[in-house]
Amino acid sequence: MKPSRFSLVIAICAAALSLASCTPHPAATTATSTTPSIETGGSAKGDFGPPQGEPIHALLTSPPNVPPPTHRNHPAKVIVELEVIEKEMPISEGVTYTFWTFGGTVPGSFIRVRQGDTVEFHLKNSPNNKMPHNIDLHGVTGPGGGAASSFTAPGHESQFTFKALNQGLYVYHCATAPVGMHIGNGMYGLILIESPEGLSAVDHEYYVMQGDFYTTGKYREKGHQPFDMEKAIDERPTYVLFNGRDGALTGDQALTAKTNETVRMFVGNGGPNLISSFHVIGEIFDRVQQEGGTHPQENVQTTLIPAGGAVTVQFHTEVPGSYVLVDHSIFRAFNKGALAILKVDGPEDKSIYSGKEIDSAYLGDRAEPNLAAVTAAANAHAAGTLTKEDQIKAGQQLFTGTCSVCHQTNGQGLSGVFPPLAKSDLIAADPKRPVSIVLHGLSGKIKVNGADYDSVMPPMNQLNDDEVANIVTYVLNSWDNPGGRISKEDVAKARAAKPAATAPAEH
Numbered sequence: 001m002k003p004s005r006f007s008l009v010i011a012i013c014a015a016a017l018s019l020a021s022c023t024p025h026p027a028a029t030t031a032t033s034t035t036p037s038i039e040t041g042g043s044a045k046g047d048f049g050p051p052q053g054e055p056i057h058a059l060l061t062s063p064p065n066v067p068p069p070t071h072r073n074h075p076a077k078v079i080v081e082l083e084v085i086e087k088e089m090p091i092s093e094g095v096t097y098t099f100w101t102f103g104g105t106v107p108g109s110f111i112r113v114r115q116g117d118t119v120e121f122h123l124k125n126s127p128n129n130k131m132p133h134n135i136d137l138h139g140v141t142g143p144g145g146g147a148a149s150s151f152t153a154p155g156h157e158s159q160f161t162f163k164a165l166n167q168g169l170y171v172y173h174c175a176t177a178p179v180g181m182h183i184g185n186g187m188y189g190l191i192l193i194e195s196p197e198g199l200s201a202v203d204h205e206y207y208v209m210q211g212d213f214y215t216t217g218k219y220r221e222k223g224h225q226p227f228d229m230e231k232a233i234d235e236r237p238t239y240v241l242f243n244g245r246d247g248a249l250t251g252d253q254a255l256t257a258k259t260n261e262t263v264r265m266f267v268g269n270g271g272p273n274l275i276s277s278f279h280v281i282g283e284i285f286d287r288v289q290q291e292g293g294t295h296p297q298e299n300v301q302t303t304l305i306p307a308g309g310a311v312t313v314q315f316h317t318e319v320p321g322s323y324v325l326v327d328h329s330i331f332r333a334f335n336k337g338a339l340a341i342l343k344v345d346g347p348e349d350k351s352i353y354s355g356k357e358i359d360s361a362y363l364g365d366r367a368e369p370n371l372a373a374v375t376a377a378a379n380a381h382a383a384g385t386l387t388k389e390d391q392i393k394a395g396q397q398l399f400t401g402t403c404s405v406c407h408q409t410n411g412q413g414l415s416g417v418f419p420p421l422a423k424s425d426l427i428a429a430d431p432k433r434p435v436s437i438v439l440h441g442l443s444g445k446i447k448v449n450g451a452d453y454d455s456v457m458p459p460m461n462q463l464n465d466d467e468v469a470n471i472v473t474y475v476l477n478s479w480d481n482p483g484g485r486i487s488k489e490d491v492a493k494a495r496a497a498k499p500a501a502t503a504p505a506e507h
């Protein structure tokens with residue numbers, strides 16, 4: 001195919017390194033144009049002239065809160081002051097991580113302005129910080145989205161001004177080298193540039209942002225966990241989280257609504273690596289502004305959010321219960337933390353849904369959000385004061401989320417399908433064997449308390465050593481089992497060893 005005149009012009013311009021000053025002749029453009037052009041007016045249509053009135057100080061909010069609508073009919077000068085804070089915070093129960101934040105939270109403070117506003121941006125880098133930082137706002141028209149003008153050393157402040165020409169929902173992030181590490185440590189957030197007429201009124205607006213995190217330890221491995229650059233480069237996250245913490249939006253922190261309300265969520269994806277398949281289990285998005293753009297799509301089940309992208313989703317609540325926000329790349333939800341809850345209260349509507357609600361089917365250990373016992377055990381272990389009772393309490397929490405789906409909460413199992421752990425003669429015969437069974441799984445014929453089983457238990461080696469130690473200690477000390485105690489070291493040994501041979505079938 002012969003190159004068109006248009007692409008030739010571009011090629012010549014690019015070669016001359018003077019694209020900006022090189023405008024193709026109109027005739028050249030029409031020569032290649034087969035589809036009718038859509039008149040967008042370009043960014044300039046968002047320029048409503050100079051700011052009017054007194055400057056306004058933007059009200060910034062921490063996630064999951066969203067600032068109120070601007071309710072303005074004219075462009076203003078809006079002053080945004082955002083401070084970068086490096087701080088240690090929990091990333092999961094009993095696990096801490098040194099986050100780098102915009103405003104002290106992950107994601108960073110939510111910024112809300114109106115199209116046409118002139119934004120005077122102040123970026124402060126706390127004197128307690130160790131690193132230089134800057135900010136690239138995707139809603140800025142200009143090189144680097146502000147990054148070049150905002151490089152700020154610890155203890156310093158920088159300032160730049162931009163006109164918010166395009167309406168939409170935009171990600172902002174740090175762009176200081178190594179960029180991936182700054183983003184991976186939590187340096188991202190959202191800025192909403194409202195359309196001139198504003199958004200429709202809804203009952204709730206929430207701010208949720210996904211991010212992937214890379215720690216040297218495994219998922220939920222206790223203690224302080226450093227950033228793992230190698231895992232980050234290989235795109236093998238340890239955590240995939242909503243709002244920067246495993247369980248940030250579950251239990252008492254769950255998002256809330258009532259039945260018969262409209263909920264709008266501003267959902268971003270900071271990455272640094274993954275794309276999100278954002279889904280709310282049990283709901284359908286009535287409206288989605290994909291990629292934060294202007295024209296909505298309707299009746300969507302799952303929407304893609306690119307790394308460095310955002311969506312606005314909206315839905316109406318009809319039926320009470322727990323709605324689970326997930327990345328539908330589902331291992332991320334159940335094994336890396338990408339799970340949040342919207343709790344909807346109100347009267348049942350049996351004409352829409354029969355009403356049998358089984359939270360645990362989807363929530364796992366988040367159905368019972370009190371994992372405090374797990375943290376207490378981790379702290380006691382770190383302090384060298386871990387008691388058997390600490391382990392039993394922590395183990396009970398973990399058993400509920402991991403084992404009870406098959407062996408049942410009371411350890412009785414299900415006749416002919418899942419063997420009992422209660423008063424199990426197999427456990428009594430060898431109290432350490434359950435450790436190996438949990439880590440390596442079990443299949444083939446076994447006899448427990450006189451009944452035959454010939455099934456498969458999948459290995460659960462995603463559990464940490466201390467989680468397995470606590471679960472098995474709980475099992476040993478429950479339901480008339482023989483008692484005893486399993487240590488983290490016992491588990492480490494069993495993990496390194498070969499799987500226990502399947503017990504010979506006794507007849």
Ligand SMILES: [Cu+2]
Pocket residue numbers: 100131132133134174175176182187
């Ligand atoms: Cu940074």
